[in-house]
Amino acid sequence: MLARWPDAVGVVLDSSPYAARRAARAHERAVAVVADSWARLPVLDGVVDRVLVVFAPRNGLEIARVLRPDGRLVVVTPAAEHLRELVGPLGLLRVDPDKAARLAASLEPHLQPVRARTHRWPLSLSRAAAATLIGMGPHARHTTPAAVDAGLAAMPERIEVTAAVDVAVYRRRPATAT
Numbered sequence: 001m002l003a004r005w006p007d008a009v010g011v012v013l014d015s016s017p018y019a020a021r022r023a024a025r026a027h028e029r030a031v032a033v034v035a036d037s038w039a040r041l042p043v044l045d046g047v048v049d050r051v052l053v054v055f056a057p058r059n060g061l062e063i064a065r066v067l068r069p070d071g072r073l074v075v076v077t078p079a080a081e082h083l084r085e086l087v088g089p090l091g092l093l094r095v096d097p098d099k100a101a102r103l104a105a106s107l108e109p110h111l112q113p114v115r116a117r118t119h120r121w122p123l124s125l126s127r128a129a130a131a132t133l134i135g136m137g138p139h140a141r142h143t144t145p146a147a148v149d150a151g152l153a154a155m156p157e158r159i160e161v162t163a164a165v166d167v168a169v170y171r172r173r174p175a176t177a178t
């Protein structure tokens with residue numbers, strides 16, 4: 001996003017100091033803040049053009065507070081078939097079929113949906129890359145590296161995998177007269 005908007009400045013928010021440190025180095029116009037996105041965001045009211053949340057928690061109330069009136073929230077979540085070639089054979093966590101409805105229910109008191117679409121693309125992974133990908137996701141808490149390695153050993157050295165994400169765009173709800 002920063003490469004696309006030369007005048008923009010990015011603020012990365014993550015509760016992990018390691019992730020924040022890495023993000024701060026990702027672009028010369030990015031700064032990073034260690035903060036909990038369920039608490040008050042360390043940003044003034046109505047100043048942000050775009051909030052981007054990729055595979056991470058989103059606090060609808062706070063996001064609506066910091067967005068400009070014409071700002072947008074872009075949420076990227078795993079689609080049902082994300083990594084399906086790994087999820088089935090390795091017994092990994094499946095995406096909750098109600099995930100899209102839960103996302104909408106949590107955001108819609110504060111934000112209005114604008115559009116949504118699913119993006120899919122192929123990934124050709126080595127076994128090592130597949131193990132890294134599994135390790136960075138929620139699966140890591142529900143399996144062990146040894147179990148993943150044993151499952152991957154039974155798969156081809158190059159594994160063709162589907163990446164699939166839902167991208168949903170929201171705007172602030174118009175202020176209602178009281």
Ligand SMILES: C[S@@+](CC[C@H](N)C(=O)[O-])C[C@H]1O[C@@H](n2cnc3c(N)ncnc32)[C@H](O)[C@@H]1O
Nearest residue numbers: 013014015016019035036037038054055056057
């Ligand atoms: C799956 S990673 C996605 C990271 C990044 N968006 C990306 O696409 O590479 C989820 C991130 O959310 C962060 N996270 C989880 N809970 C959080 C919270 N309550 N507040 C802030 N960050 C949180 C984690 O530390 C982790 O870096």
